[in-house]
Amino acid sequence: xxxxxxxxxxxxxxxxxxxxxxxxxxxxxxxxxxxxxxxxxxxxxxxxxxxxxxxxxxxxxxxxxxxxxxxxxxxxxxxxxxxxxxxxxxxxxxxxxxxxxxxxxxxxxxxxxxxxxxxxxxxxxxxxxxxxxxxxxxxxxxxxxxxxxxxxxxxxxxxxxxxxxxxxxxxxxxxxxxxxxxxxxxxxxxxxxxxxxxxxxxxxxxxxxxxxxxxxxxxxxxxxxxxxxxxxxxxxxxxxxxxxxxxxxxxxxxxxxxxxxxxxxxxxxxxxxxxxxxxxxxxxxxxxxxxxxx
Numbered sequence: 001x002x003x004x005x006x007x008x009x010x011x012x013x014x015x016x017x018x019x020x021x022x023x024x025x026x027x028x029x030x031x032x033x034x035x036x037x038x039x040x041x042x043x044x045x046x047x048x049x050x051x052x053x054x055x056x057x058x059x060x061x062x063x064x065x066x067x068x069x070x071x072x073x074x075x076x077x078x079x080x081x082x083x084x085x086x087x088x089x090x091x092x093x094x095x096x097x098x099x100x101x102x103x104x105x106x107x108x109x110x111x112x113x114x115x116x117x118x119x120x121x122x123x124x125x126x127x128x129x130x131x132x133x134x135x136x137x138x139x140x141x142x143x144x145x146x147x148x149x150x151x152x153x154x155x156x157x158x159x160x161x162x163x164x165x166x167x168x169x170x171x172x173x174x175x176x177x178x179x180x181x182x183x184x185x186x187x188x189x190x191x192x193x194x195x196x197x198x199x200x201x202x203x204x205x206x207x208x209x210x211x212x213x214x215x216x217x218x219x220x221x222x223x224x225x226x227x228x229x230x231x232x233x234x235x236x237x238x239x240x241x242x243x244x245x246x247x248x249x250x251x252x253x254x255x256x257x258x259x260x261x262x263x264x265x266x267x268x269x270x271x272x273x274x275x276x277x278x279x280x281x282x283x284x285x286x287x288x289x290x291x292x293x294x
Contacts, residue, residue, distance in 0.1 A: 028052060038062050038070070038081070053079055053103070061088040066095050072102035076128040076150075080104040083132075089116035090132070096120045104128040109155070113137035117144065130154065135174065138164040138186075145170070152176045158199075161186040161209075169194060174203075180222070183209040192216045199223065203246070206233040213237045220244035225251050233257065 026048040033054070035041040039062050041051045050069040055078040062081070064070065070091075072079035081103055083090045089112045090105035096119050105114035105127065113136060114129030120142045128150040129135035135151030138144060140163045150173045151158035158174030159181045161167065169191045174180035180196030180203040183189065189212045196203030196219045203219035204227040206212065211234075219226035219241055226243040229236060229252040239260035243249035250259070 030054065042068065055079055057082065059084045061085055062091050064091060064093045064095055064098055067097040069099040075102050076104045076126060080106065083107045086110055089113045091115045093117040093119050093122060099123045102126045106131045108132040117141045124149065134160045138167060140164060142166050147171050157182045175199065179205050185209060187211050197221050202228045207231045209233050211235045215240050218242040220246065222246045229253065229257055
């Protein structure tokens with residue numbers, strides 16, 4: 001009996017080791033040390049790898065089709081990526097669980113974006129998206145964290161969401177665009193702590209977008225409206241935002257949207273949502289710190 005037990009244990013151990021023998025540890029790839037182009041690094045990476053991009057200007061369009069962390073070595077001011085084709089976005093993310101951190105992306109035109117995402121659960125943070133048609137474009141993308149980006153001075157929208165739900169848009173600067181942020185057919189997103197300043201049209205604009213939370217944003221000095229809920233946009237919560245010197249500070253077509261003044265006394269009417277928001281923000285910041293440290 002003892003002999004049979006020993007054989008079973010040995011066999012189980014052998015099967016476990018065999019199962020894991022084909023699994024390689026995640027590796028770190030450096031551009032341009034290991035590959036001259038970011039796209040070549042992406043193409044040769046395995047799921048879960050980290051790509052660190054050293055300083056320099058790069059001219060390319062990067063298609064991200066696997067779950068990776070792609071990060072500049074020394075921040076967005078020192079790592080500029082120009083679109084080599086005006087008909088493509090600078091970064092096009094088509095895989096879930098991508099971390100894209102610390103790039104300046106420029107010159108995507110003709111309806112393209114500095115960063116285009118058609119994926120879920122991605123982290124897009126600390127990037128500078130300027131002189132593109134769209135700064136950041138989320139298309140049918142859910143559960144993403146868009147944090148700490150500078151999406152200013154783009155031809156159309158600083159950040160554009162189409163058919164995208166449950167995203168966290170936190171701490172971004174979307175100024176000097178046509179629209180600061182535009183949501184279309186996008187629901188249950190949290191938009192907080194952003195600057196939507198001096199845009200040619202609206203700071204924040206929703207179309208057919210429901211159950212979003214807009215709080216703690218600065219929506220000022222826009223040529224049209226600070227916040228505009230147009231078309232069939234319902235059940236959105238808007239409170240504790242700044243409105244200064246817009247042509248019209250706010251407008252909404254639907255009575256089901258909840259508006260609260262900037263007076264702190266009104267905060268308690270939204271206490272439950274507020275707690276959820278700050279718990280979410282805390283979790284995002286903690287996750288971001290972890291990614292930056294890795």
